[in-house]
Amino acid sequence: MPWFACGRYSLVIQNSRSDSAMPKRPESLETLQIALELVRRIPKGRTITAPELRQQLTEAGFERDMRTIQRQLETLSEYFDIDRDDTAKPYRYCWKERAKGLSLPSLSPQECLLLTLAEQQMGQLLPPRLMKSMEGFFVQARTQLNEKSSAKRELDWLKKVRVVSTSQPLLPPKVDPAVFEQVSNALYGDQWLNVKYKNAAGKTLESRVMPLGLAQQGQRMYLVCRFDGYDNERSLALHRIQSASVSAFTFQRPPEFDLKKFDDDGxxxxxxxxxxxxxxxxxxxxxxxxxxxxxxxxxxxxxxxxxxxxxxxxxxxxxxxxxxxxxxxxxxxxxxxxxx
CATH class of the missing domain: 3.30.70 (Alpha-Beta Plaits)
Known part of the structure; x- marks a missing residue:
């Protein structure tokens, strides 16, 4: 393979038969993208593991094996102010206390404000795994709002707006986080859901339901669904679902069902x-x-x-x-x- 050198720079000339040995630009770009996605998702003030980061990447559409993620994290820990706790496996990562982290110019103060408001107001209406996959962006948005002098007006805006109740304010009923995650995942993936439910009369039933929609009414969340074997819709209060598990079986959403019409019909x-x-x-x-x-x-x-x-x-x-x-x-x- 001919090559020419000048000082500390080298130029390699390859013929068409050695193309397979050339570095592939798309792979390099993908490696850089994965590195950026990892850095964005490493939190400050708490730790996160490689499996958790891999799960977030998977949910964001980036499929990588665990060894690749671990190698990337090892490299990033060498070049950034990232702490790696290797006292127990899996290793845990976080930004060092005084580290500035990675603040990308892609988020303007207005975008930071929008993301922060979305996290506050829409958190209960988004699948938990989607919220987790976005956590790095939410952290970046909050950090930039608090640290950038140019974002003072956007930060002040959060103190100037509020969603208020039209009736006597009530504390929201407690919903089991595990139940909410299973319900959201089943709704997101159009999968049957096995539930154990206690109705207002105190009767407990177990059944398989087809999740069709999620609605927030005041402080309460409701799952609109069809019970297996029936063709009419019911609303289940999420706080009354005692347990839930996603089935491996998917279903075709009824084409005639419309959540907006369901609401419009009272x-x-x-x-x-x-x-x-x-x-x-x-x-x-x-x-x-x-x-x-x-x-x-x-x-x-x-x-x-x-x-x-x-x-x-x-x-x-x-x-x-x-x-x-x-x-x-x-x-x-x-x-x-x-x-x-």
Whole structure:
């Protein structure tokens, strides 16, 4: 193989028959990408193992064997301020206390703000494994918001916005993290789910269900599903699921099921999708908000002395009845008629 050298630089000339010996650029780029993904996911203030990092990479779409991950981590520990605890296996990794970590310019202050808000507000609606795979980015976003002087306005924004309750605030019921992870994984992969469930009446049942949707209503989470052998949907409160395990069997999602329509039909309000023409009188002080936030697109308002007569097409649900009763004496002449 001919070669020419000048000082400490060498040029190698190869013919077409030795192409297999040339380094492949795509592999080099992939190695660099994996290294960057690993560095992003190494936390500060706590430790993480090689198997955990490999799992995060797998969930992010990067399939690598354990030995490759370990070699990468050994190399990264030599060139970055990364601590490796080798007192027990598997080894644990973290950024050193005063290390700045790896802060890539790909995240602007606005992107850091968006990621931080997404982590705070959407954490319960995303599969745990997806949240884990994104953890490195969430950490980077929080770190940059707190350390960059140019991100002060974005950091201050987090103190200026809040999601508030429209009813008496309640603490969320406790959901078993293992149950939530199994439910999310089954929903994500369209896999049958085996559950042990205790209903509101205290009766415990075990069954196989087809998970179709996950909804948060106030502080509660509900799994919309079909029980094996049935073609109608039920809602199971997640905090009442005592145990859950993902089946190895997948299913085809029913093409007729639509989670938005399920909600629009009032199913989370304990209804059956029956639309009615609702009419009632409400005192002006209590009913002013209905002029600003109508009950429906076809709502009509008639002014009568110190009251409003409201007429609207709505879904008939138990929640509607609870809402009307909540006004007490300021609401009167309530009537419901089947929609023609």
């Amino acid at each position: 199913r989370f309000g304990y209804g059956r999708g029956n639309k009615i023409k609702l009419s009632f009188l409400i005192e002006k002080d209590a009913g002013l908000h209905l002029l600003e936030s109508p009950l429906s697109e076809d709502q009509q308002v008639e002014e009568e002395a110190d009251q409003y007569r409201i007429t609207a097409t709505v879904v008939d649900t138990d929640m509607l009845d609870w809402w009307l009763r909540g006004f007490g004496d300021v609401v009167s002449e309530i009537s419901k008629h089947g929609k023609e």
